[in-house]
Amino acid sequence: MRLAPFKKGSIDPDADAVEAVDPTYGARHIAIIMDGNGRWAKSKHLPRALGHKKGVEAVRDIVRVAGEMGIEALTLYAFSSENWSRPADEVSDLMGLLRQYIQSDIDEFDENGIRLKVIGNYKALDSDIVQLIDNALERTAGNDRMTLAIALNYGAQDEMLRVVQNIAKSVKLGTVEPDQISIDQLSGAMDTAGMPPLDLLIRTSGELRLSNFLLWQAAYSELYFTDTLWPDFDKEELQRALKSFGDRDRRFGGR
Ligand code: IPE
Ligand code: IPE
Ligand code: MG
Numbered sequence: 001m002r003l004a005p006f007k008k009g010s011i012d013p014d015a016d017a018v019e020a021v022d023p024t025y026g027a028r029h030i031a032i033i034m035d036g037n038g039r040w041a042k043s044k045h046l047p048r049a050l051g052h053k054k055g056v057e058a059v060r061d062i063v064r065v066a067g068e069m070g071i072e073a074l075t076l077y078a079f080s081s082e083n084w085s086r087p088a089d090e091v092s093d094l095m096g097l098l099r100q101y102i103q104s105d106i107d108e109f110d111e112n113g114i115r116l117k118v119i120g121n122y123k124a125l126d127s128d129i130v131q132l133i134d135n136a137l138e139r140t141a142g143n144d145r146m147t148l149a150i151a152l153n154y155g156a157q158d159e160m161l162r163v164v165q166n167i168a169k170s171v172k173l174g175t176v177e178p179d180q181i182s183i184d185q186l187s188g189a190m191d192t193a194g195m196p197p198l199d200l201l202i203r204t205s206g207e208l209r210l211s212n213f214l215l216w217q218a219a220y221s222e223l224y225f226t227d228t229l230w231p232d233f234d235k236e237e238l239q240r241a242l243k244s245f246g247d248r249d250r251r252f253g254g255r
Contacts, residue, residue, distance in 0.1 A: 001064070001108060002111060002112060003064060003067045003068050003112045003113075003145075022070075023069040023070065023239070023242065024069050024070055024071055024242060025242045025243065025245050025246030026199075026245075026246070027071065027199040027200045027242060027245050028071070028072040028073065028196040028197070028199055029071075029072060029073040029074075029075070029195055029196040029197060029198050029199050029200075030066065030071055030073070030074055030075070030198075030199065030200045030201075030202065030241075030242075031074075031075035031076070031077070031198055031200070031201050031202070031213070031214055031217075031218075031221075032062070032074075032075070032076050032077065032201075032202045032203070032204070032233075033077045033201070033202070033203040033204070033210070033211060033213055034055060034058070034059070034076055034077055034078065034204060034230040034233075035203060035204050035205040035207055035211075035229075035230055036204050036205030036206075036228075036229030036230045036231070037051035037052045037054070037055040037229070037230055037231060038051050039051075039205060039229055040054065040055075040229040040230065040231040040232065041054075043229075048090060048093075049090075049093045051231060052090075052093060052094055052097055053097060054231035055230050055231050056097050056100075056101055057231070058230055058231050058232070058233050058234070059076060059078075059101070060101075060105065061234060061235070062074075062076075062233065062234075062235075062238060063105075063114070063148055064112075065235045065238055066146060066238070067112055067113075067114060067145060067146045069238075069242075071146060072146060072147065072196050073146065073147040073148075073149065073195045073196055074146060074147070074148050074149070075119065075149040075150075075151060075192070075195070075198070075214070076148070076149070076150050076151065077151045077154065077211075077213050078094075078098070078150050078151055078152055079094060079098070079120075079151070079152050079153060079154070080151070080153075080154060080155055080211060080212060080213070081120065081121070081153055081154060081155030081158050081212070082155060082211075082212065084153075095125065095126060095129065098125075098129060098152070099128070099129055099132065102129075102132045102133065102136055103132065106135075106136050106139065106140075109136070109140055109143070109148065110139060110140055110143065112145060112146075113143045113144060113145030113146070114140060114143055114145060114146050114147075114148050115140045115141065115142075115143040115144065115145075115146070115147045115148070116133075116136050116137055116140045116147075116148055116150070117137070117147050117148065117149040117150070117195075118133055118137065118149065118150050118151075118152055119149050119150070119151045119152075119154050119159070119191035119192060120151050120152045120153045120154025120155070120158075120159070120191065121153045121154075121158060121162070122152045122153055124153050125152065125153060133152075147195060149192065149195065151213070154191070154213070155212045156210075156212050156213060156214055156215035156216060157212055157215070159190060159191050159216070160190075160215070160216060163186060163189045163190060166189065167181060167189070186216070187216070187217075190216055190217065192214070192217055197217070197220070197221075198214060198217040198218055198221040199221060199222065199245065200221060200222050200223075200224060200241065200242070200245045201213075201214065201218050201221045201222070201223050201224070202224045202225075202226070202241050203223075203224075203225050203226075204226055204228050204229060204230045204233050205227070205228070205229050205230060206225070206226075206227040207225075208225055220250070220252050222244075222245050222248050222250065224241045224244055224245065226240075226241070
């Protein structure tokens, strides 16, 4: 399915008021902690695996919608470095869904100008998944409509640790002076290097925590929490989050 053109400043037929609005409200980079698949399944007396499967469908819809809206970058928390502590069969279900998703959606990403990116230590995943990811990264590297960053085996503390270790190595080699390490340099060493600053961080399922997601990047992001469980998160929910973002007064420490 090709993405429909969504011109900035066009009239959104779904908007309450007939006024020209930018559907992104100026948000360039959105990240989502996609939580609540298990509770969604439980509420319907279904196995957890079906909650995760429905979660993938929500991912597919939101990626399309974000692309149509003109969002530049979308980062999705799919598997944390702490999620390995889940039962082996659940980890295996999640990895199976990831395998399927990359294979089934890669053509659509490419047709729609989506550049895939992965944040987190994905090289620790099964070798066939690493191969699928590397192929997808290479195939979509030249696309520039939207960057879709999927967080896999991602933990913000692990990300910062990797950055510190690399810088420490450079200091030891004498190629970096400790006093010259800058904030920009650190930002550029994070897994999100090259992406626009994180404008809006959304978490579904009513939990009010960051669970080790984008701790560096969220320094001045706007936060949005909704009770909606991830499999039920849809276009209207995203529009609501963006509208809330549009109503915020971002001061960045100024007045
Ligand atoms: C989010 O849903 C998906 C992953 C963490 C992989 P959960 O599986 O955490 O669902 P809940 O939080 O138990 O409802
Ligand atoms: C965060 O959700 C990780 C993902 C959505 C991938 P969790 O369900 O793992 O977070 P906690 O355990 O509630 O903090
Ligand atoms: Mg959860």
